[in-house]
Amino acid sequence: MSLSPFHLAIPVYDLPAARRFYGEVFGLAEGRSSDHWVDFDFFGHQLVIHEHPKTASQESAHCNPVDGHDVPVPHFGVVLEWARWEALAERLRGFGVQFVIEPYVRFKGQVGEQATMFLFDPCGNALEFKAFKDIGQLFAK
Template sequence: MSNCLHLAIPAGDLNIAKTFYCDVLGCKTGNSEQGRWIDIDFWGNELTLHQSVERLPTVRHDVDMGAVAVPHFGIHLSENEFNALKQRIESAGLEYLDKPYRRFIGDEFEQETFFIEDPNGNVLEMKTMVNPEVLFKKS
């Protein structure tokens, strides 16, 4: 687990948040402190959900695909994992904050992305890249 990202966020009701992250997104739980926080294995990264009453404020920033919600976090998935996740989201009856969108078509950075909110309003961007090996390619 060296070089794994750790992110702690206000999650509202932990039971509701755990259902979203585990049952819908397909993550697993880790360590926890009852009623205070729970670690989620967010595709090999440590996402700590904190019991809270507050929500993070979001704003919209303009990018090529429109105005996206900031702050946000997410994960890059293989195309199969990405499509399976879209199916789980749709089967759960959840609505996209920003519907799936293909960007940079024909470019080496071509990708499909969508944004969703967790039950506490935290924004997640999920994406799949046609050529993931170019993500940090130096120009």
């Protein structure tokens, strides 16, 4: 499957903290930047953090129940290869990141079985990272 990179611009109310989080904690390469925004190579996609006052969803996340967990909404992230997902989980643990939902396998033994983890960046933006042993299960019902 060949995909085009997506572009996502998100609000951050503490640009230096968010820049450190995405650059150092995640290890993402930084692209262009200004005093008010920073581009990152987000696993082959373009993520831009823009300085912006705190939003309502950053103040207090809404959650929906999924597989026995409260999933924060809105959220974004990337579907990674299994080994890369495991390596990211270990990297984040090594930096002491607090997970909203600890890395685990969701829907075990069912259609759509996947590894997943949820966390917040320092500005309250929710992220989810997934992996499938069978990528054909990505949209399976």
